[in-house]
Amino acid sequence: MTGVTTRSKSRKSEKKDVYSKSNGVISNGFHGYKEGYETLEKSGVRRRSVYLFNHFFFPLVMVGLTPQIVMLCWYTNVKFGGSYSALITHFRSHSVFGTLLKMWSELSNINTFTVGVIFGYFAWALFWMVVLPGKEVRGPVTPKGNTPVYKDNGFLHYCVTMAGFAILTTVLKYNGLTPTVVYDRFGELLAFMNVFALCFVFLLYIKGITRPSTSDSGKTAGGFFFDYYWGTELYPRICGIDVKVFTNCRFGMTVWPLMCCIYALKSYELHGFVDSMFVTTILQLTYITKFFTWEAGYMHTIDIILDRAGFYICWGCLCWLPSMYPSVSLYLVSHPVRLGTPLASSILIVGLIYVLINYLADLQRQDVRKANGDCLVWGRKPDLIRAKYRIEGGEVRESILLASGWWGLSRHFHYIPEILLSFFWTVTTGFENVLPYTYLIVLVILLTHRSFRDEQKCSLKYGIYWQEYCTKVKHRIIPFLF
Ligand SMILES: NC(=O)C1=CN([C@@H]2O[C@H](COP(=O)(O)OP(=O)(O)OC[C@H]3O[C@@H](n4cnc5c(N)ncnc54)[C@H](OP(=O)(O)O)[C@@H]3O)[C@@H](O)[C@H]2O)C=CC1
Numbered sequence: 001m002t003g004v005t006t007r008s009k010s011r012k013s014e015k016k017d018v019y020s021k022s023n024g025v026i027s028n029g030f031h032g033y034k035e036g037y038e039t040l041e042k043s044g045v046r047r048r049s050v051y052l053f054n055h056f057f058f059p060l061v062m063v064g065l066t067p068q069i070v071m072l073c074w075y076t077n078v079k080f081g082g083s084y085s086a087l088i089t090h091f092r093s094h095s096v097f098g099t100l101l102k103m104w105s106e107l108s109n110i111n112t113f114t115v116g117v118i119f120g121y122f123a124w125a126l127f128w129m130v131v132l133p134g135k136e137v138r139g140p141v142t143p144k145g146n147t148p149v150y151k152d153n154g155f156l157h158y159c160v161t162m163a164g165f166a167i168l169t170t171v172l173k174y175n176g177l178t179p180t181v182v183y184d185r186f187g188e189l190l191a192f193m194n195v196f197a198l199c200f201v202f203l204l205y206i207k208g209i210t211r212p213s214t215s216d217s218g219k220t221a222g223g224f225f226f227d228y229y230w231g232t233e234l235y236p237r238i239c240g241i242d243v244k245v246f247t248n249c250r251f252g253m254t255v256w257p258l259m260c261c262i263y264a265l266k267s268y269e270l271h272g273f274v275d276s277m278f279v280t281t282i283l284q285l286t287y288i289t290k291f292f293t294w295e296a297g298y299m300h301t302i303d304i305i306l307d308r309a310g311f312y313i314c315w316g317c318l319c320w321l322p323s324m325y326p327s328v329s330l331y332l333v334s335h336p337v338r339l340g341t342p343l344a345s346s347i348l349i350v351g352l353i354y355v356l357i358n359y360l361a362d363l364q365r366q367d368v369r370k371a372n373g374d375c376l377v378w379g380r381k382p383d384l385i386r387a388k389y390r391i392e393g394g395e396v397r398e399s400i401l402l403a404s405g406w407w408g409l410s411r412h413f414h415y416i417p418e419i420l421l422s423f424f425w426t427v428t429t430g431f432e433n434v435l436p437y438t439y440l441i442v443l444v445i446l447l448t449h450r451s452f453r454d455e456q457k458c459s460l461k462y463g464i465y466w467q468e469y470c471t472k473v474k475h476r477i478i479p480f481l482f
């Protein structure tokens, strides 16, 4: 999908009383826009210390720490037998700083292979992103009134890339080579990618201030660290290429299945067929395939409509996603587990059911909105809230909040199958080490945090309509509990 944004024309047909009903605040979110922050400040919700934490301390810690975490996760896997306790013991006997330095010395191994693999993949992804056909889809209107337009060719891109990988593997095999060299040299690839992504995010920071692609851009009141972390542009484009679509979908989400295949191949080279690796690979690939069939829906999520192209999203999708998300497969390469057919097939079936539930929940809200509520949800007329909100400039718009079906069980019920699915593709590793559970633990934190961020955004966007939804659907994630 390459994206362009169109400026939508103003409609002034709504009734006056709508303005008093809506709280009239433009969507904001946890990292929100300046306007949203000022609103919170006026209402006395946010104290200075919270502000300092969110806008200075938190971004600084994240930028400093997360690159160490991705590298350490890989380093622990390959140098400490996948055991965090072995790593901690090493930290005690050698200095932490010395260990980190040794880990980052992978940078000294960078050569034409490293650069060739990364830029070769960039060139491949960019080429197909531009040339593959796709229907034009529109994202939601932004706070500044822009409507992003995408070319919906994500699924095709995914198929072409996976087919390309299969062909490349066959060609290499006939020449006595293997793509698992990426596993062997993953340390230097990841180290290089970290440096590249940190610089790229800085360039995006500058671009958002000096040459923004749309009016949804500019510095926030948060200062440099916050702006570097969160970004200065919502929909940056470089030479017509939508940067977030590229980093999130064409890089991060596509490298994830490629890494799964590389790890599965490596495991096959070392141990032959291993059922745990087979199950985790199938579950992850099914989940990723599901993602690509629904990619146009992803364009409506907070990653795209709220999070700017900064460290969080761009570094996250260039480094965190390709290393942490397939980390269970990485672990299984050196820790093969034989589950046996009954256990392996049970895990596989239950996991697939959770992919389906997660997919159906995402589809349900999308379908109800597409049909403007004129449809059935679980065989009944849907329970809807027609929520009004205002965009910048005062224009009033309407959206549907579904309060039945999956969206009537809890406000973020779909996170439960997401988490359970990840649990099932992780449990294939057994319970010997915590390391393969890293992704799952982070996912629980990420989704809980995301539910708060999203609810703050929705509450600012919809005001009393959101309160009405919360009154109807009382629980945030776990029905009757939380
Ligand atoms: N593996 C991972 O790392 C992660 C996976 N995910 C998965 O990605 C998918 C999308 O994530 P999700 O967090 O939902 O995306 P969003 O954050 O975009 O979803 C929330 C948005 O949906 C709309 N919405 C909220 N409630 C309702 C409702 N009752 N009816 C209709 N629309 C509603 C609102 O947008 P609007 O402004 O349009 O009203 C809201 O902002 C999920 O399957 C999730 O599990 C998500 C995060 C991380």
Ligand SMILES: CC(C)CCC[C@@H](C)[C@H]1CC[C@H]2C3=CC=C4C[C@@H](O)CC[C@]4(C)[C@H]3CC[C@]12C
Pocket: 062, 066, 248, 253, 291, 298, 301, 303, 311, 312, 313, 316, 317, 320, 321
């Ligand atoms: C800085 C890091 C600690 C955090 C990095 C965060 C990002 C890499 C991830 C934040 C939200 C994630 C995603 C959201 C929704 C998705 C839809 C789902 O169907 C597939 C996965 C994903 C695209 C997922 C990918 C990673 C994030 C962008």
